[in-house]
Amino acid sequence: MSIEQTASTRRVTRPRLLITQVLAELSRFATAQEITDILRERGTRIGTATAYRNVQMMASQGELDVIHVNGEALYRECSDQHHHHHIVCHECGRTIEIEIPGLEQWIDKDTKQLKHQTIAHELEIFDLCPSVRRSMPSNLLSASAPHQRMDH
Numbered sequence: 001m002s003i004e005q006t007a008s009t010r011r012v013t014r015p016r017l018l019i020t021q022v023l024a025e026l027s028r029f030a031t032a033q034e035i036t037d038i039l040r041e042r043g044t045r046i047g048t049a050t051a052y053r054n055v056q057m058m059a060s061q062g063e064l065d066v067i068h069v070n071g072e073a074l075y076r077e078c079s080d081q082h083h084h085h086h087i088v089c090h091e092c093g094r095t096i097e098i099e100i101p102g103l104e105q106w107i108d109k110d111t112k113q114l115k116h117q118t119i120a121h122e123l124e125i126f127d128l129c130p131s132v133r134r135s136m137p138s139n140l141l142s143a144s145a146p147h148q149r150m151d152h
Contacts, residue, residue: 028093
């Protein structure tokens with residue numbers, strides 16, 4: 001969501017605008033602490049609690065995507081307003097939004113067969129992006145552990 005769209009649909013506060021600007025510049029997910037650190041590096045004073053409160057509110061209002069990695073929430077500017085999934089580079093954090101045709105129907109069908117009712121689901125695919133793969137020696141590519149936590 002652009003800053004102009006944010007301004008026209010939500011109460012605009014300085015922290016909210018600053019967070020939106022930082023996330024618009026990133027092509028990856030970031031923690032609230034990372035966002036705060038970036039703003040502080042730029043000389044902008046914003047409290048960590050303020051950043052956490054704002055990213056949580058923005059995520060709950062559908063302005064930000066949020067994923068959970070090892071119990072930590074990571075946020076990203078949401079460019080696609082309907083339900084979607086992500087491919088996230090395990091090394092650099094670069095993220096792209098994807099849609100998987102038939103996935104939602106498959107989930108609905110299989111959960112009904114199991115006599116469950118789907119409330120929500122999340123699917124994030126962690127991989128190595130082409131840029132990271134090109135920069136890695138081939139012996140490290142086969143040894144990469146996709147289940148490790150992103151360090152970003």
